[in-house]
Amino acid sequence: MIETPESNPVATTSSSTAGTPIEVAVARLRGAGLRITQPRIAILNALIRREQPASIEQIHNDLKGNTFCDLVTVYRCLAAFEELGLVRRCFFHNGTSLWQINLAGETTYHVVCKVSNTMEQLDPQTSAELNVAIKQVEDVLKSRGYKDVGHMVEFFAVSPGAKADATASLAGAETH
Numbered sequence: 001m002i003e004t005p006e007s008n009p010v011a012t013t014s015s016s017t018a019g020t021p022i023e024v025a026v027a028r029l030r031g032a033g034l035r036i037t038q039p040r041i042a043i044l045n046a047l048i049r050r051e052q053p054a055s056i057e058q059i060h061n062d063l064k065g066n067t068f069c070d071l072v073t074v075y076r077c078l079a080a081f082e083e084l085g086l087v088r089r090c091f092f093h094n095g096t097s098l099w100q101i102n103l104a105g106e107t108t109y110h111v112v113c114k115v116s117n118t119m120e121q122l123d124p125q126t127s128a129e130l131n132v133a134i135k136q137v138e139d140v141l142k143s144r145g146y147k148d149v150g151h152m153v154e155f156f157a158v159s160p161g162a163k164a165d166a167t168a169s170l171a172g173a174e175t176h
Contacts, residue, residue: 021048024103025086032084039068043077044086044101052119053090053098053110092117093156107131113159120159 025044026036034040046062047054054062056074063069078099081087088102093114100108109122109130122130130153138149 021101021103025101028084028086028103034080034084037068039066039073040077042066042069043074044081047087047099047101050101053088053100055096055098059099089152090119091152091154107134109153109155111155111157111159113162114156115158115162118159122155 022041022044025048026041029036029040042063043059046059049062050059056071056078059078060069060071060074063074078087082089082099086102087099088107090098090100090110092098092112098119102108107127109127110119111122112119121127134151134153138151141149
């Protein structure tokens with residue numbers, strides 16, 4: 001479906017006045033030459049409303065009632081958004097992919113509790129220090145001829161608030 005300004009009120013928003021999160025996201029899509037479609041807008045809004053990274057299934061569930069967004073559409077849109085840097089993929093310790101909106105273009109880092117699968121964002125100072133170290137490694141790799149260098153960093157730990165019973169069983173499982 002081709003969107004027109006008449007059928008999509010978001011399409012009339014000028015990127016020069018972009019200020020709300022959805023306006024910033026739409027401007028980035030336009031800048032990359034992508035069409036502004038109802039499924040893309042719905043998925044972006046679902047990501048913007050979430051405070052924590054979410055799985056594709058969670059995002060799809062957030063879109064219940066939206067007849068334009070089947071699971072395949074969510075997968076395809078998130079892949080396109082990731083390529084643009086509009087979303088960031090992060091992971092649970094079991095390898096499950098999670099997605100988080102990334103409007104500012106800054107990499108955020110998380111620590112994931114191995115017991116509860118809750119995520120906590122690292123504080124800005126620690127993230128800034130980590131970004132400096134990662135940039136140094138990326139610069140070394142580029143100086144050695146590597147191109148299109150990227151990285152993925154997640155930390156996994158048992159959070160201080162995790163139940164003692166669950167922590168003990170997790171420790172036992174890791175030693176076997």
